[in-house]
Amino acid sequence: MTSLITPKTPPDTSIIYPSRDGEPVAETYDHLYALLTTLEVLKNYLAGQRATVLADQFLYYSQGVPKSRIAPDVMVIFDVEPGGRDNYKTWEEGQVPKAIFEMTSESTRDRDRVFKKDLYEQLGVEEYWLFDPKGEWIEGQLEGYRLVGGTYQPITNSLSQALKLRLVPEGKLIGFYRQDTGEKLLTSAERAEQERQRAEQERQRAEELQALLERYQEQFGNLE
Numbered sequence: 479m480t481s482l483i484t485p486k487t488p489p490d491t492s493i494i495y496p497s498r499d500g501e502p503v504a505e506t507y508d509h510l511y512a513l514l515t516t517l518e519v520l521k522n523y524l525a526g527q528r529a530t531v532l533a534d535q536f537l538y539y540s541q542g543v544p545k546s547r548i549a550p551d552v553m554v555i556f557d558v559e560p561g562g563r564d565n566y567k568t569w570e571e572g573q574v575p576k577a578i579f580e581m582t583s584e585s586t587r588d589r590d591r592v593f594k595k596d597l598y599e600q601l602g603v604e605e606y607w608l609f610d611p612k613g614e615w616i617e618g619q620l621e622g623y624r625l626v627g628g629t630y631q632p633i634t635n636s637l638s639q640a641l642k643l644r645l646v647p648e649g650k651l652i653g654f655y656r657q658d659t660g661e662k663l664l665t666s667a668e669r670a671e672q673e674r675q676r677a678e679q680e681r682q683r684a685e686e687l688q689a690l691l692e693r694y695q696e697q698f699g700n701l702e
Contacts, residue, residue: 486572
């Protein structure tokens with residue numbers, strides 16, 4: 479199979495590669511919520527690594543041809559400088575995304591499952607995941623593909639080899655779990671709730687100790 483990716487080359491300032499097209503980020507609130515949450519969780523997970531996670535930004539894959547572009551909902555790229563970009567050019571970065579996530583719907587299913595799947599396969603994207611937050615057309619909401627011999631094959635166990643994570647549909651979001659420890663990658667809201675519960679447990683424990691001390695003093699007098 480002939481790759482669409484050329485070796486890493488310096489930027490060409492004579493050609494303009496737009497960073498926006500005026501289209502909405504996502505089709506519905508549920509799709510936007512799933513997109514932003516996936517972006518947040520994966521960015522936190524890969525913090526400190528030489529990798530970046532981008533969302534709804536143009537992926538340019540053919541040098542000199544600005545129309546050769548696509549805007550994946552979420553894409554994870556390894557072996558590149560961390561941080562954001564206005565857009566992503568494969569020939570400048572020297573890497574294609576390792577994993578791509580599309581938040582799909584009934585109205586986008588054909589483009590997501592045919593056109594995008596074929597394109598990502600040609601680009602050499604190792605894993606392609608489709609998530610249906612509304613449960614409109616994918617049984618179980620999640621569908622994944624992995625490159626095997628240059629061709630996408632279905633992922634049957636919901637394990638991402640590229641990210642070393644297990645993916646689990648949880649309502650309108652994807653739950654991400656580490657393969658090595660089973661630990662769930664928490665959203666900021668989940669972390670805040672976890673901290674609130676921990677603080678509440680500490681408060682209750684302090685109240686119980688204070689009550690125990692008061693009972694002791696009533697029975698035996700002041701400790702001093």
